[in-house]
Amino acid sequence: MLAGPRQMPFSVVPVLGLSFIGALGAGVVYALIARLTRQPNRIFAVLALALLVASFVTPFSIPNVPVSVILILNLMHVVVYACVMALVPRRSAKG
Secondary structure (H helix, E strand, O other), X not given: OOEOOOOEOOOHHHHHHHHHHHHHHHHHHHHHHXXXXXXXXXXXXXXXXXXXXXXXXXXXXXXXXXXXXXXXXXXXXXXXHHHHHHHOOOOOOOO
């Protein structure tokens, strides 16, 4: 699982790419929720928080990874969550 000359577990490009794809997916999910419900912001916020909590489990499935790397991966999940929550839900009286 380690790669690169300094044995870094992940490189920047795949992390940014997957984060962007996840954010786009969040936008699609929000659009669907907005079409189907009367409280899209609230429902999206609950769903996004549940997925954030669930995402904390995945770094533990990587074998032989130090706890510091797991904490950094989880911090990256929090950063993406914060960006999505700041940009995706519409600010409206609906939600």
